[in-house]
Amino acid sequence: METEEETSIKTFLEQGDVPQPRGEETAKTFKRRSNVNLQKSMQLLNDAVSPSLNRMTRTPRGGLRYLSSLDTSDISEALKFTPGKRQANVKHQPIRSPVPKEVPPYQTEFTEITQGGVELTEDMTLSNVTFIGDEDPGNKASRGLFEAFSNALRQSPASHQAMNLLQDYVAACEEQVNILQKLRRGIVRNQPKFNKTMTTYDVLKLEKETWTLFHCLYKDRLETEEKDNEFMEDDGEEENKTMVWALSEQNIVNRLFEKDSLVRQSQLVVDWLEMCSEENYYERQAKFYIEQPVAWENTLHNLQKQKRGVNSSLSRSITEMDPDAPCRQKLSLDDLDQEDEKYFLRNLFVLIRAGKLEKAQNLCQACGQPWRAATFEGWRLFHDSNYYSTTNLDDVRAIDGNPHRDIWKSVCWGLANEPSMDQYERAIYASLSGNLQAILPVCTSWLDYVWAYFKVMVDTKVEQEVRLLRTVDRKLDSLPEGFEEIELDPLRIFKDIAASIDENVRIQSENWYHLIQKYVILGDISALIEVMYNWIQTNRDSLPSHLLRLMAHVVLFLRSIGHACKEELCEAILLTFVEDLIKNKHRGIVAHYVSSLSPATQVQCYASFLEEIEDREEQQQCLQRAEEEGLDVALITKAVVERIRMRDDGPSFPENSLASDLVITEADKARINAIDWLVFDEAHRSEALKQANAIMRSFIVVKKHAAARQVFEKLPSDTIDVIYRQWHHKTGTGELPPSDSNAIREYLCMKAYLDAVESFNDWFSLFHKGQPAKPSAVEGKASFTDRVAFEHKMKQYNIEKERWMHNLLTQTKTTRDRIYNVLLFADGGWLTDTVEDPEAEEPRQHQMNQLRKLHLPGLCLNLHTVLHSSGLYPEAVQIADVVASELHRLYQNFDKESVQHLLAMISKSSACLLDENKDPLGKLEGKRSRGRQREKIMDGLATWLGPGKVSDILAAIKDRDLWRDMIANAYKQARHLMM
Incomplete structure (x- = not known):
């Protein structure tokens, strides 16, 4: 016997006008939910047993609610699409692609994997990214971007190549973003090793979007400056336009976009924002389990059950299936249909936000809501080409656009203000009708807010222009209340966004990249340069290297097109970027960016870079790059040597004699090796000689003679010949400059x-x-x-x-x-x-004078030591004649103590001569007593050369004859003391 419930089910299934079950007698929503729950449970179990850090992401099989991988907390971050889109039937939008058409193919490899009916694109190889151990792969992979930008600058240096340059920037960032995206798919964000990979991916993605914005706006600004002036002169001819011209909304709007750069560029901003959103959109196609999908199938199922007399507990559901039933009856759909509708509308808005209107309409049709796809058609501008046709009058063409667009807009405005509707549905119709307040509740990011404001501003400008110029045989429906309450302009838009009630949006307004995008949109280059300079002054250590690269190339781009200003601030930005390149060892491209600095800064900046390079081969390569970039290599190498030479390591002055040498320190070795910078090129040999002399002076003053000898040997043996030859080749004369x-x-x-x-x-x-x-x-x-x-x-x-x-x-x-x-x-x-x-340098003259006073007396003492120790007493005594000679005037370099010391030493040689039966000057005198006689002579000399006689000695030493008389008198006095 069948139960009552089984009999009801059998009766229900026998009806021919109900949806037939697919496969099993389970509604698709229940089956989908059970499948999803089962998959989720299996996934949790699998994770608990063997968690994997690099497990392949699986797309769940399912229906409408899994249409998108969208995170409700941030819609804009879940969007992605391919550059170059624009709907062909959008008549009022200028046909300008803000993204370069030709982008080099990605360097990575992909493999298509189909699993469970869902196509997955996974990365099977990472041929361009190799990393070992704890190295962050993203950080290493992005290093090539610096060289890519440098190559782009070299390939497009002229101002007329500015757009090609921006295209290269976009392509370079695109390639790196795709590499990092492959890495990103297989890692977990909170892994410490991959923190920089995740951060770098986000940064480069923002940079790519920024360069795309530069391209789309500056292409228009540079190409249409003259055209805008022409349209300003033709404004007086507007009254001469025929009534036929004003019958077409397309003509009116096209004319508006041609003559009004603000509206045109605002539309380009909207296109760019939609493009950014489309690039973040990971498309998953909704599939139903029936060939002909039906909207709200669970609600329909319940209504059909009620119609057949089957009891239903869903008394709060709608009783009719027309699209307006929920709003008209103030009732709801089935719970499962409500959930599906929520996901459907959210995904629909994502497509609208990404500018994919046609795909949104296709999705509506695929989901059984063709009526909703039709509601998206009313925005198209009216145009009747029959008014402008000069061909056969019998050939009547179809009308383009909506002749009653004003009525459609009012209806959309009303739908956007309907409180009973889902917020995403309200936002969809608000975006089509220019209702800003209905769009903002679903916007969760700064980009979303900018898109909403600019889209509404363009819509307002277009509507005002159409109503001002269009001539129709009927009165247009009045604009909705509140449509023109706020007169939007870009500056006010960004102020309102910065003051948003959404804290996340306010925080994103201060993002470095968003601020750059803001000032680019406003065209306020002066403020852009100032804000970038302020970042350097206040947050230098926290600025990412990629941001510094972006800032520097923004400055270089503005220079190339003649829009740069505040040159001092631009110089500081470029200098900071060069310092970052040096810090991160991008040595191959430093010279290229140094060449963009002022000449004085070039010398000091590149000299500081070369100062730290020790490998001789690399030194030569860096100098070669500098010469290729047009840098003053002679001044740079001179500055390098001077910087190394002037390092203050606080050398202590030695107190020992010339015979002792000090240890050569690492700082000394650096000074010695600095001469290598000046001997690569013979043209710099003169400067090499001067710098070598200066370094030798610094070593000799502290008696580091071995170090001075090494400096001397650094200079090639043909240095003097090369200097003469170079000067003769340059001037034709052999007389060198002073x-x-x-x-x-x-x-x-x-x-x-x-x-x-x-x-x-x-x-x-x-x-x-x-x-x-x-x-x-x-x-x-x-x-x-x-x-x-x-x-x-x-x-x-x-x-x-x-x-x-x-x-x-x-x-x-x-x-x-x-x-x-x-x-x-x-x-x-x-x-x-x-x-x-x-032009002699005063420090050099002072140093040479001090060296003479320091070393010449010492050399005299050492000469006496050599001669006296070797028994050459007459020659030792003759040193006095050399010192006192007016020809050389060596006495001018002696102080009182040095003279007294020298005379005391000479007196010893004179005493030795007396012991050899000679006079104090070395002449033979016969035998003399020894012993006590010698002692008395020495005592006499010591008495005569005492402290009290120093002034007399200094006066006498200048006269050779007086000097001899002094020695003779000293000898006589010594003999008198003996008697």
Whole structure:
């Protein structure tokens, strides 16, 4: 026996006018829900058992409610489409594509995978992105973008190539965004390793949108500046237009877009915003389980059940199936249909927001609502081509557009204000009729708000123009109340958005990229440059490198088209970007961007960059790039050496003698190697010589002679010949300028000094360390063998000592000659310029004077040490004649202590001469007593050369004869003390 319920079901199924079940006797909504719940449960179980960080995303099979992957918290971020769209039948919109048509193919590979009836596009290879360990792949993948932008600048440097340049920028960003998007699909956002990947993806996506905006607006601005002036002159001819022309709304609006740049560019902004939204839209096609879809099938199912006498508990549902029934009857749909309708309307608005009106209409038809698709047609502008046809009058063409668009707009306005309707449905009709207050509730981002405001502004301008100029045989329906309450303009729009009640929108208004987009739309270049400069001043450390690159290229683009201003601020922006390139080691493109700076800044900026490069091959490459970019390589290399040379590492002044050398530090090595920058090119050899002299002076002043010698050896041996040859090739004369001539002389002085120091060091080492040790004598009664061995050792010792004496004498003479080469340097003395140079640097002159006073007395003392220690006492005493000579005037470099010290040393040599039966000046005098006689002579000299006689000595040393008399008197006084 069948139960009552089974009998009711059987009766219901036997009816021929009810929707037939598909496969099983379960309504598609219930089956879809159960399938989804089952899939969700299986997914949760799978995640609990084996969670995966890179699991492939699966698109659930289902019906209408899974039409979109849209997140209700942010509609605009879920939109994506391909650049280059524009509806062909939109008559009142200018046919201008704001996105370049030719975009290089993506460098990544994709594989189509079909699973569960849903097509999934997954990334199977990442050939362009390789990373190891903990390196963030997104950060590495985007590094190539800097070089891509640099190459684009090189390929399109001229002003007439500005649009091509913007196209290259968009294409470069597009390629990187697609690479990062592939990485993004397989990772989890909260993974620390991929944080930069996610951030970089968001940043580059915003940058691509920004460059697209630049392209679409500046293409129009640059191409139509002259045309706008022509239309301003033709405004007086508007009254001469015929009534036939004014019959077409299309003609009126086309004329408006041609003559009014504000309306035209505002429409371009709307196109750009829709394009940004379309690019974020991941399309999933809605599919029903029946061949002929029916709208609100669950509600229809319930009504049919009631019609057949089957009880239904849904008494609050509508009783009629016409589109206006829910609103007219104040009743609702079935709960499942309400849920489907909610997803359907939301997805429909997403398509409208992305400018995909035709796809929205197709979706309406696919979902069983063709009437709704028809409601989207009323906005089209009226145009009857028969009024303008000159062909056969019998050939009547169809009318384009809606002749009663005013009535349609009023109805849409009313629907947008209907409180009982879903907010997305209200927003759909509000966007078609210009009702701003009904659109904003569903806008959740800054881009959504800008789109809503600008779309309404363009709609208002178009409607005002049509009603002003169109002539019709009937009175147009009045505009809805509130349509013209607010006169919108771009500046006011952005002020209202910045003051929005939506906190998220207010925060996004301060986003770096949105602020740039704002000022580009407003055309306020001065404010744009100021705000970018303020970011550098206040948030330098927090600015991403990609943002700095965008800012720099914005400045360069504005320069190329002649729209740049506030050059000082632009310079600061470019300099900050160059510093960021140096910091992140983009060394191959630094020279290109440095060339965009002012000449003075170029030198210091590129010099600071080169200062940190140590590899010689890389140094040469950087100089070659600088020369290719037109930089002043000579000034730059000079600045590099000076910057390194002037580093303050606080060297301490040594107190020891010339024989001791200090340790060469890392800072010293950097100064020594700095000369390498100036020896790559022979044209810079003169500057290399001058800088080498300056570095040698800095080393010699602290007695780092080994370091000074290394600097000397850095210069090629043919340096002087090259300088003469270069100057002769340049001027045709062999007479060098004063600066070069003095530099060569200083170079020779340095060579003489370093040779003297090295020779003295060699003598010092030979005298104190090279002397052979005398063998110890045999003690007591030694055996014959021991005595023979001792005699052999003594014989060998005498031979070695004789050899040592010979070598010492030879080294003494060499050292004496080299020191005299310094003391008696030709043409004015050591470290003195022979050619007057009016442009001579005062610090250099001061340094050379100090070096003379510091080292010439020391050289005299060391010369005396060499001669006295070698027994050449007459020559040691003759040093006094050299110092007192007016020809060289060495005495001018002595202070009181130095003179007293030198005279005391010479007095010892004079005493030794007395011991050899000679006078104090080295002449033979016969035998003299020794012992006490010698002591008294020494005491007499010491008394005469005491502190009280210093002033007399300084006066006497200038006169050679007086000097000799002084020594003779000292000797006589010493003899008198002996008696």
